[in-house]
Amino acid sequence: MDKVEVVIVGAGLAGLSAAYVLADAGVEVLVVERGDFPGSKNVSGGRLYLEPVRAYLPGLFDEAPFERQVVKERLTMLTSESSVTVELASDRFRSSPANSVTVLRARFDQWLAEKASEKGAFIIPGYKVDDVWMEEGRVAGIRSNEDILQADVVIAADGVLSFIAEKAGMRECHQPRNVALGVKEIIELPEKRIQDLFGLKAGEGATQLFFGSITEGMMGGGFLYTNQTSLSLGMVISIHDLMQKHPTISPHDLFELFKKRPEIEVLISGGHSVEYSAHDVPEGGLKSIPRLYAGGLLVAGDAAGLCLNQGITLRGMDMAIVSGVLAGRAVLDARQKKDYTAESLGIYEKYLKGSSIYQDLSTFQHMPEILSNPRLFEKYPEVASELLLEIFRVDAQPKQKISRTVLRTISRELLKVDVLRDLWHMRKI
Amino acid sequence: MHIVVCMKQVLDLEKIRIKPDTHEPVLEGVPVCLGDFEKNALEQAVRIKESLDDVTVTVVSVGSPKLNKTIMEALAIGADEAVILVDPHVNGSDAMGSAIVLANVIQKIGDCDLILLGEGSTDEYSGQVPSRLAEILDLPQVTYARELEVLDHRIRAVRDLEDMLESVEVELPALVSVTQEINQPRLPPLTAILKAGKKPLHVWSLEDINASAEEVGTDAAVCEELSNLAPAKPRKEMIFDEDIDSSVNQALEALEQEGVLDL
Structure with missing residues (x-):
């Protein structure tokens, strides 16, 4: 039987980061990817926070093919007929190196694969791994059809549905509550038009998140990221809510309605749709993280549930990269001891728990409960827009004092038990 | 017995997008792969190798530096070694230029009993290279073969002539182009893909094969591309x-x- 030192399943950001670290240290590493090329099956909303990863792979991302440096953040609440947007623009966002950038995965992942290849990693796309190969009760390789490839360690970086982690018994089958469905379209627009629409200079980017009536009371929202010559537009909706609240609504119908909103329609008119994709998103946070290591096996990236929906920041790619690097380092430690047992590989969990990404997951572990509150999508946007409509409106009748309008809205709409309870719960985040 | 299989590196047609307003294909950033028809030719060569003793299969290709990687698939499928010609001067060659380059490569490889090609390339499908190559090398040619078996120093082939089939026998050495009906190309197992990197890969330039840059490339091409649009x-x-x-x-x-x- 053939053998390599490390097999990584999945050429996404976690798998490729691990491959990069291992190949750089001279380890014989093989990455097996189901898609036709690295990045071909990978879907992200589109923004990568660079600060959390920079120290782990110093210098590597200086030349990366990013789309735009994010200098403008927008958050939009939607009711059926109105929208309220908060926009944050700051010169601090323009500093170098960038804090966050937009990316297109087909391009970015291929680039990272090239970098890992240059270090000596062997990347095989178009190949599906069926199972782990067990020997003496521990993972000792992978199986693909009749083909068995032995390895000292397998790193499962095979995405949110990670059947490698599932088959190796690292976690139970996914619960609908912990998974959301993302639908995304890439709409091509001229570079200049994108800049004009969002008030950006060349190379600068904007992001916009949407929540409110568009999800029909379900947990989730819309997102928009500016790329060089396209917009990444999409929606993410909790699978649990889709099943329980609106089993007959299909997410892509909701997405089409979202696209017809005047706030969106004006942005995408004249654009060409060049890509349509859908993907599951791990949204369970800290509580849905599976066992991260076993004898001969490590789990990284989405496969390890390392995703954080903080409502206004959505993170996954940075966590994938950090966990990939840490998995790689754990393998290097184990390799030095020539000991690939669970005990030895357990250093991976220690590394991860010591990282800022894990601490963020821990700090915001109650986020999923807070964000699943339907009042967030129905009542609060309604109250906010009603209040602002009243304040901005000029009628034939004399206007009331602003302070009176505000106080009346607060006493009528917000001094209620459920609202106060929501506020009380929010202390957890 | 030595079999040479000529394969072309083409853009992955499935990945080409057509611009909706101009009907132009978007060719930038499209991944490359080995042509489908040539995979049938290679599969046939590997099957011959598996059924007879002492058969070696060499795969030959001409193209961009990406070939270093693309050709690995041929080595994984079962070719013993590869010769790739990577030279910027060959860019833009038409069928004549390609045949000249291939002929020079094969002459330098030397001793060769059977040359296999696809019936045409997946991208341009002019179908001219097999015949032109046979003429330059002064070899008997069998085009559009849908069946092929090797007898002692001879081959027997069935040619697909659309409205009829023609059965022919030819003395070796000879050149054969195959159709897709001849076989179902295999997907190489992971272990074979791993071993492909260890097989000999020779990278040549025009200088190595004593071909002059004037005979090949865009300038030597007698065909000129006037437009390339998808039907509306x-x-x-x-x-x-x-x-x-x-x-x-x-x-x-x-x-x-x-x-x-x-x-």
């Missing part, structure tokens, strides 16, 4: 959204009206 195909945009039974019937009727189905 407006979408019908019919949506049937009644209950499932009547929607299916309406869809079938519409397909019949379009002449796609004959019910």
Whole structure:
């Protein structure tokens, strides 16, 4: 039987980061990817926070093919007929190196694969791994059809549905509550038009998140990221809510309605749709993280549930990269001891728990409960827009004092038990 | 017995997008792969190798530096070694230029009993290279073979002539181009892909094969590309959204009206 030192399943950001670290240290590493090329099956909303990863792979991302440096953040609440947007623009966002950038995965992942290849990693796309190969009760390789490839360690970086982690018994089958469905379209627009629409200079980017009536009371929202010559537009909706609240609504119908909103329609008119994709998103946070290591096996990236929906920041790619690097380092430690047992590989969990990404997951572990509150999508946007409509409106009748309008809205709409309870719960985040 | 299989590195046609307004194909950033027809040729060579003793298979290709990687698939499928010619001067060659380069490569390789090619390339499909190459090398040629077996110093082939089949026998050495009906190319197992990197890979330039840059490339090409557009195909945009039974019937009727189905 053939053998390599490390097999990584999945050429996404976690798998490729691990491959990069291992190949750089001279380890014989093989990455097996189901898609036709690295990045071909990978879907992200589109923004990568660079600060959390920079120290782990110093210098590597200086030349990366990013789309735009994010200098403008927008958050939009939607009711059926109105929208309220908060926009944050700051010169601090323009500093170098960038804090966050937009990316297109087909391009970015291929680039990272090239970098890992240059270090000596062997990347095989178009190949599906069926199972782990067990020997003496521990993972000792992978199986693909009749083909068995032995390895000292397998790193499962095979995405949110990670059947490698599932088959190796690292976690139970996914619960609908912990998974959301993302639908995304890439709409091509001229570079200049994108800049004009969002008030950006060349190379600068904007992001916009949407929540409110568009999800029909379900947990989730819309997102928009500016790329060089396209917009990444999409929606993410909790699978649990889709099943329980609106089993007959299909997410892509909701997405089409979202696209017809005047706030969106004006942005995408004249654009060409060049890509349509859908993907599951791990949204369970800290509580849905599976066992991260076993004898001969490590789990990284989405496969390890390392995703954080903080409502206004959505993170996954940075966590994938950090966990990939840490998995790689754990393998290097184990390799030095020539000991690939669970005990030895357990250093991976220690590394991860010591990282800022894990601490963020821990700090915001109650986020999923807070964000699943339907009042967030129905009542609060309604109250906010009603209040602002009243304040901005000029009628034939004399206007009331602003302070009176505000106080009346607060006493009528917000001094209620459920609202106060929501506020009380929010202390957890 | 030594078999040389000529394979072309082409753009992955499935990944090419057509611009909706101009009908131009978007060729930037499209991944490359080995042509489909040539994979049938290689598969046939590997099957011959597996059924007879002392057969070696060399795969030959001409193209961009990406070939270093692309050619690994051929080595994984079962070629023993590869010779790739990577030289910027060959860019833009037409069928004549390609045949000249291939002929020079094969002459330098030397001793060779059977040359296999696909019936045409997946991208341009001029179908000229096999015949031109046979002429330059002064070899008997069998084009459009859908069956091929090696007898002692001879081959027997069945040619696909669309309205009839022609059975022929030829003395070796000879050149054969194959159709897709000849076999079903295999997907190489992971272990074979791993071993491919350890097989000999020779990278040559025009200098190595004593070919002059004037004979090949864009300047030597007698064919000029005037335009490259996809046919305009407006979408019908019919949506049937009644209950499932009547929607299916309406869809079938519409397909019949379009002449796609004959019910």
